[in-house]
Structures are given as structure tokens and as C-alpha cells.
Amino acid sequence: MASDASPSRPPPRWRRWRADQQSEGYLFLLPSLAGFILFVLIPVVAALVLSLYEWSLLSPGEYVGLTNYLNLFRRDPTFFKALGNTLYFTVTIVPLQLAAGLAVALALNQAIKGLAVYRLIYFMPVVTTIVAGALVFQWIFNKDFGILSAVIWRINELTGIPVQPPDWLTDPAWARPAVVMLTLWKNVGFTMVIYLAGLQAIPVELYDAAEVDGATSWRRLLYITLPMISPTTFFLMVIQMIGAFQLFDEAFVMTRGGPAQATTTIVYYVYVNAFEYRRFGMASTVAWVLFAFIFAFTFLQNRMQHRWVHYETEDGR
Amino acid sequence: MAVEPLAGEQMRLTRRVRRRIGSIALQVGLLAGSFFMVMPFLWMLSTSLKLPKEIFKYPPIWIPTEIAWSNYKDTLTALPFDRFYLNSAIVSVSSTLIQVLAAALAAFAFARLRFKGRNPLFLLYLATLMIPFQVTMIPNFILISRVLDWYNTYQALIFPTSFSAFSVFLLRQFFVGLPMELDEAARMDGASTLRIWWQIILPLSGPALAALSIFSFLGSWNSFLWPLVVTTSNEMRTIPVGLSAFQGEHNTAWNLLMAGSVIALVPVLAVYMVGQNWFQRGITLSGMGGR
Numbered sequence: 001m002a003s004d005a006s007p008s009r010p011p012p013r014w015r016r017w018r019a020d021q022q023s024e025g026y027l028f029l030l031p032s033l034a035g036f037i038l039f040v041l042i043p044v045v046a047a048l049v050l051s052l053y054e055w056s057l058l059s060p061g062e063y064v065g066l067t068n069y070l071n072l073f074r075r076d077p078t079f080f081k082a083l084g085n086t087l088y089f090t091v092t093i094v095p096l097q098l099a100a101g102l103a104v105a106l107a108l109n110q111a112i113k114g115l116a117v118y119r120l121i122y123f124m125p126v127v128t129t130i131v132a133g134a135l136v137f138q139w140i141f142n143k144d145f146g147i148l149s150a151v152i153w154r155i156n157e158l159t160g161i162p163v164q165p166p167d168w169l170t171d172p173a174w175a176r177p178a179v180v181m182l183t184l185w186k187n188v189g190f191t192m193v194i195y196l197a198g199l200q201a202i203p204v205e206l207y208d209a210a211e212v213d214g215a216t217s218w219r220r221l222l223y224i225t226l227p228m229i230s231p232t233t234f235f236l237m238v239i240q241m242i243g244a245f246q247l248f249d250e251a252f253v254m255t256r257g258g259p260a261q262a263t264t265t266i267v268y269y270v271y272v273n274a275f276e277y278r279r280f281g282m283a284s285t286v287a288w289v290l291f292a293f294i295f296a297f298t299f300l301q302n303r304m305q306h307r308w309v310h311y312e313t314e315d316g317r
Numbered sequence: 318m319a320v321e322p323l324a325g326e327q328m329r330l331t332r333r334v335r336r337r338i339g340s341i342a343l344q345v346g347l348l349a350g351s352f353f354m355v356m357p358f359l360w361m362l363s364t365s366l367k368l369p370k371e372i373f374k375y376p377p378i379w380i381p382t383e384i385a386w387s388n389y390k391d392t393l394t395a396l397p398f399d400r401f402y403l404n405s406a407i408v409s410v411s412s413t414l415i416q417v418l419a420a421a422l423a424a425f426a427f428a429r430l431r432f433k434g435r436n437p438l439f440l441l442y443l444a445t446l447m448i449p450f451q452v453t454m455i456p457n458f459i460l461i462s463r464v465l466d467w468y469n470t471y472q473a474l475i476f477p478t479s480f481s482a483f484s485v486f487l488l489r490q491f492f493v494g495l496p497m498e499l500d501e502a503a504r505m506d507g508a509s510t511l512r513i514w515w516q517i518i519l520p521l522s523g524p525a526l527a528a529l530s531i532f533s534f535l536g537s538w539n540s541f542l543w544p545l546v547v548t549t550s551n552e553m554r555t556i557p558v559g560l561s562a563f564q565g566e567h568n569t570a571w572n573l574l575m576a577g578s579v580i581a582l583v584p585v586l587a588v589y590m591v592g593q594n595w596f597q598r599g600i601t602l603s604g605m606g607g608r
Contacts, residue, residue, distance in 0.1 A: 024510050025432030032423030033438070035415075035480030040445050043456035050456060057459070104350060107343050114347075120593050121351045124358070127589045127596060129539045131557040132578035135564060136361040139571050147360055150377045185354065193597045217339075246449055249541045253561055267542075270451050275546060280455055287452040294449060 050284040057280060068285035079286065081261050082269040085176065086293075089265065090244040092180050097240050098233060100184060101191025106225070108192070109199045123189035130186060134253035137182045141168040141254075172262035175255050179263050182250050187243070191236055198232030199225070227310040234309045238301055245294050266290045358582075365389070365575035372571050385572065392576040395567070397551050401559040402584070408474045408544075408555055409537040415479040416533045417526060424488035425514050429500055439489075442482040450478075450543075458546055473547040474555065478537065484529055487603055491525035492518060524602065531599030538585065556581045 026033075051068055055061030072079050104122055108115060125133060140146050149165035156163050166174045202225065210220050226233075248267040251257055257264035257272070264272075266286060274283035359379070364372060365388055367381040392398070426432070427439050457477045467473040495518065503513050519526065541557045548554050554562065563577050589596055 021430045021510075022432045025426045025430040025435060028422045028426035028430065028510075028514070029438070030422075032419040032480060032485060035419060035476065036442065036445075036482065038460075039457060039477045039480050040453060040482065041441070043453035043460065044445060044448055046456035046459075047452045057463070100350075104347070107347050110340075110343070112340065112343060112347075114344075118347055118351060119597065120590070121354050123593065123597055124586065124589070125354060126600065127535060127539075127585050129557050129560070129581055129585065131541060131560045131564075132361070132581050133357065135560065135574055135578050136357045139364065139575065140357060140360060142571075145373045145375070145377070147356075147377055150375060154376065185357065189354075190600060193601050197601045242447075242449070246451065252541075252545075253564065267451050270455075271542070271546075274455050274458070280459065284452070284455050287449070287455065291448055291452050295447060298447065 047284045047287060050281050051288050053281040055280045056278040058278075061281065064281070068282050069289075072282070072285055072289065078261060078264065079269060082264045082266050083293075085261075085263060086245060086247065086265045088176060089180065089183075089247050090241055092177075093183050093244045093247075094237060094240045096180065096184055097187055097191050098236055100188045101195050101236070102229075102233075104188065104192045105195035105199055106221075109196060119193075122192050125186045126189040128186070130249045131253050133186055134182060134250050137178065137185070138169065138254045141178050143167045143170065169255055170259050172260045175259055175262045179247075179250050179254060182254060183244075183247070186250075187240075191240070194236055195229065195232060198229040202228045230309045231311060234301070234305050238298055241297055241301070242294055245290065245297070266293075361575045361578050361582075364571050365579045367572050369570075369572060388572045388576040389580070392563075392573045392580065395573065396559060396563050396577065398556075398559070398577070398580050400552060401554055401556045401581075404471075404474075404553060405538055405555040407471060409534050411471075412475045412479045412537045413530055413534045415475065416481065416484050417530050419480060420484035420488050420529065421519065421522075421526065422514070423485045424492050425518060427485065427489045428492035429497070429513075429518070430510070442485055445482045446486065453477075454543065454546065461547055468547060469549050469553045471553070474544055474553070478540065478543055484533065487529055488522070488525055491522055495521055524598070527595065528599040528602035531596060532603035535585075535596075535600075 050061075052063060052065055053061040054064050054068070104118075108118055108122075140148055143149060143165065146165075146168070148168070152163055152165040155161065168174045168178055206224050206228070207220060210224055215223070246267050247265045248271065251263040251265055251268050252271070255263040257268045267290065270283050270286045270290070273279045273286060363379050363381065366384050366386070367388075368383060368385045371378060371381055371383075427435060427442075461473045461477065462468040465472075499517050499521075500513050503517055508516070539557060540555070541561070544555045544558045545561065548558055551559065551562070560577055560581050564574060567573050
């Protein structure tokens with residue numbers, strides 16, 4: 001580095017520059033680093049400190065040690081409810097999302113008519129404001145006048161089967177599937193484009209060789225496509241799982257966490273604690289527990305990936 | 318392998334028939350899926366043009382007998398949607414500019430300059446990648462409302478979400494892939510570091526910069542939780558939060574709520590229709606962390 005410069009003769013300009021990199025590096029970093037420290041690093045530390053306090057913003061905060069954490073796990077039924085709901089959303093949304101996205105991507109990865117139109121349509125909800133999406137789904141799921149109830153009444157009339165529409169959003173048993181449907185509609189286009197990118201990277205020769213060997217399309221899917229896109233699947237699984245753990249907007253707009261807390265997720269509970277109960281310490285505690293879960297699940301998935309993810313190169317890249 | 322000509326012919330025939338059936342099944346499946354995707358939009362549009370008496374009707378009708386354009390007028394007078402648009406535009410554009418600019422500078426430093434503490438600092442950025450926004454949201458809220466006194470301002474909407482480690486990481490991955498000889502050659506010609514960044518690295522990174530811009534713009538435009546928390550008046554609300562507030566006031570006026578949703582969606586969907594390839598490429602590239 002700086003030792004490149006010899007004392008006797010001034011080094012050429014481009015060499016001298018190496019010594020300057022020291023300060024230049026920080027100059028380039030400055031805008032980002034300033035924002036990062038103020039709005040990310042300090043808040044992360046502050047959140048940790050806050051989780052040890054009881055604080056409503058009005059009164060001076062009170063240090064309570066680990067009490068928030070203990071209370072959360074010992075005597076907070078809503079927290080367990082929220083945890084259960086979040087797990088429910090994760091284990092339903094992630095597999096459905098992957099299966100649906102892969103199915104659409106496989107279908108669109110062929111020379112079919114209307115490809116561009118299909119791509120346009122399936123991706124449309126991804127750019128849609130979730131609030132508008134949740135509003136229209138709330139209307140679709142309206143118990144008395146929603147289009148879904150109307151379809152069920154129609155089936156009832158036409159076939160005589162005595163089916164009746166459930167109270168969708170006011171029935172705890174149905175509100176969660178409704179939220180799942182909304183997120184599926186919203187995000188399947190995202191999974192689709194990522195899968196398409198993965199599919200297009202598979203060398204055609206593999207399929208040609210399999211065809212020569214007489215492999216059926218089912219076998220080609222099973223033994224070539226799925227192993228070859230398993231890194232994409234792994235990536236999507238992690239991303240979707242983190243997203244499912246952070247579910248909030250859908251539940252806030254469509255069901256306000258209800259009915260009977262059936263769609264209260266962990267993030268929803270963070271929101272309620274902070275901005276309704278004004279328990280900022282507790283809200284931070286819940287947020288940290290959320291992080292712990294995300295971390296643990298991601299770690300587990302990472303540990304388990306060698307069992308099913310197929311990488312072309314040795315170093316796993 | 319020797320196959321009798323006739324058998325070969327038959328095999329080809331059945332294969333062709335099977336292909337044909339397969340492609341029909343494919344089209345049917347894709348159409349059914351498309352219906353599921355498009356139906357909410359159509360239902361939204363249909364409801365937004367109905368008179369109240371036709372909303373609560375069984376069986377539901379798709380095309381209103383009388384097109385009620387007045388719903389749009391009523392919605393626009395009930396809520397300052399022009400203001401929401403303006404706010405969303407100001408916030409999304411500035412937030413995207415700050416995000417991309419700051420990240421491009423930092424990523425350049427991490428990828429192509431050598432200085433003390435570079436690697437530990439980069440690790441620090443990486444370490445925060447997994448921390449969900451909700452953890453930093455509460456201290457940020459306190460910082461905004463108590464320390465900086467920014468509550469219900471543009472600064473509050475713009476700054477706290479403009480410095481994600483993710484964007485630095487994304488661009489750094491891209492910059493690392495460009496050959497180092499470019500910088501060295503430019504330096505020998507006497508170019509300054511800033512000039513190398515601006516005239517060599519940035520022009521070569523068009524796709525990555527475009528991807529990050531689309532990704533942050535869309536994220537900011539559609540962002541809900543943070544604007545919900547730091548705004549309190551219609552003057553400062555962005556479209557999603559304004560729409561959500563509208564829901565609180567008119568929770569059974571479905572024609573108005575749907576008209577509001579249509580108003581909120583039209584600009585994004587219009588831009589998307591024009592540049593759909595850019596959107597999908599941008600999301601794919603940034604979604605996959607630049608790989």
C-alpha cells in the first residue's frame with residue numbers, strides 16, 4: 001500500500017493514489033454509512049436495550065431486565081396465538097407459493113401461444129399496492145354480497161347440494177385461509193419470474209440427452225428439472241419464509257388481526273403493542289423474538305440444504 | 318436400435334397426439350390461473366362503477382346497468398387523492414434516488430477501493446441483512462418523533478428506509494464482477510476516483526442500477542407499515558395509507574372503496590404495462606441478490 005512510494009523519487013500519480021485510497025474509501029462510504037449507522041445500527045442496539053425496559057414514551061422508562069421476555073413466554077396467550085398464526089401462515093403459504101409458482105413457470109417455459117400476455121397477467125398483482133388488493137379481497141369474501149358467496153349460492157341452486165357460504169372473514173376457521181389466498185394471489189408472480197430465470201439456466205443438452213434415452217416428460221421433470229432448479233427452490237423457500245414470518249399488511253387491512261385474533265401475526269402483535277398499547281419495550285421484545293425465529297429457521301434450512309439442494313460446483317455457489 | 322417403420326410411424330403419431338392434448342391442457346390450466354389473477358381487478362373495476370343499489374344484488378352483475386362515474390368524483394372529493402399521489406411520488410422518487418446513489422458510492426468503495434476496516438465494515442452491513450425491519454422500526458419511530466422531531470414529515474417517510482444494507486450488497490456483488498484493469502488503465506490516464514466511479518463503473522452497471530431502482534421504487538411506492546406509523550394527517554399520507562384510512566371511514570361503501578383502489582392502482586399498472594420486461598427483470602435480478 002503506502003510502502004509503494006519510494007522516498008527518493010516521487011512515485012507516479014496513479015501509484016501515489018493508492019495511499020489516498022484510505023481517505024477516499026471513507027469518503028465514498030460516508031453517505032451510506034451515516035444513514036446506516038443512524039437508521040439501522042443504532043436502532044438495532046436501541047431495540048435490544050428497549051426490550052429490557054417498560055416504556056410508554058410518556059413516563060420515564062423503567063428497567064425491568066428480562067421481565068418482558070419472561071412475561072411473553074409465561075403469561076401472554078396472545079403472543080402464543082400470534083406465534084401459532086404466523087407458523088400456520090408460514091407452513092401454508094410457502095409450499096403453496098412454491099408449487100403454484102413452479103407450475104406456472106414450467107407452463108410458461110415452453111413455446112406456447114400468448115406467453116407474453118400470461119407473463120403480464122400473472123405478474124400484475126406483484127406491482128399492485130397490497131392495500132388495494134386486500135380491500136378487493138375483503139369485498140370478494142363479503143359474507144352476504146361477495147362474489148364468492150354468490151358462486152356458492154349458485155351451486156346450491158343449480159345442483160341442489162345444500163352448500164352454504166361460510167362467514168369467511170368473520171369465522172376464525174375461514175379468515176386465515178382467506179389471508180393465505182390473498183398472499184398467494186399477490187406473490188405467485190414473483191415466485192414465477194424467479195423460477196423462470198432458474199429454468200432458463202438449465203442446459204438444453206440435458207433434456208436432449210434424456211430424450212435420446214427415452215425418458216418420459218414426467219421423468220425429465222423429476223430427474224432433471226427439479227434437481228437442477230433446487231438452488232432456486234432453496235432461495236425462494238428462504239425468501240418466502242422470511243416474508244411469511246413478517247406478514248402484516250394483509251392481516252391489517254383485510255381482517256384487523258381478527259376475528260378472535262385468528263389473523264394476529266407476530267408483526268401485527270408488535271404493531272399493537274407499540275402503537276395501540278404504547279408498550280414500546282414489549283413491542284421491541286416481540287420484534288426480537290421474531291428475529292430469533294427467522295434466524296433459527298434460516299439457519300436450519302441452511303444446515304439441511306445439502307440433503308436436497310443440488311449445486312453444479314463443489315463450493316456450493 | 319432397429320425399429321420397424323410402421324411402429325415408428327405409430328409412435329410418432331401417438332406422441333404428436335399426446336403433445337397436442339398436453340398443450341391444450343396447459344392452455345386450460347393457464348387460463349384458469351389467469352382468471353384467478355385477473356378476477357379481483359375486474360371485480361374492483363366493476364364495483365367501482367356501480368350504483369349502491371346494484372352492489373348489494375343477488376345474483377351479482379358484472380356490467381352495471383348504469384355506469385356510475387360519479388363514484389370517482391365522490392371518492393376524489395371525499396379524500397385528497399391528488400395529495401396522496403404527490404406524497405407517494407415525492408417519497409418514492411427521493412427515497413429511490415438516495416438509496417441508489419448512497420448504495421452505488423458505498424458499493425464502489427467496498428468493491429474497488431482498499432482501505433483499513435473495509436472488510437469488518439462490510440461484514441457489519443451483511444450482519445444486519447437478516448434483521449427484519451420491525452426490529453428497527455420502534456427505535457426509528459422514537460428517533461423520528463422524539464429526537465429529530467420529524468413526525469408526520471417527508472423526511473420521516475424518506476430517510477429511515479433509504480439506507481438498506483441489501484442495496485449496498487446487491488451493487489457490490491455486481492461491481493466486484495467488473496474487471497479491475499478498467500480502473501487501473503483509467504488511473505494511469507490520470508482519472509480521479511470519482512471520475513472512474515461516474516464514467517466507467519456506473520455506465521457499465523446499467524442493468525444492476527435499473528434493477529435496484531425499480532426494486533426500491535416499487536417497495537417505496539407500495540410500502541405500508543412505516544408510512545402508517547409516522548403519518549397522522551391526510552397532508553402527509555401516501556396512497557396505501559390514505560386508502561387504508563378511507564377504509565376506516567367508509568367501510569361499507571364498496572363502490573367508493575373500489576373506486577379509490579382503482580385510482581390508486583392505475584398509475585402503477587400503466588407504468589408496468591409499458592415496461593413489464595424491465596419490471597420482471599428488475600425484480601428477478603434484485604430478488605436473486607444480483608446473481
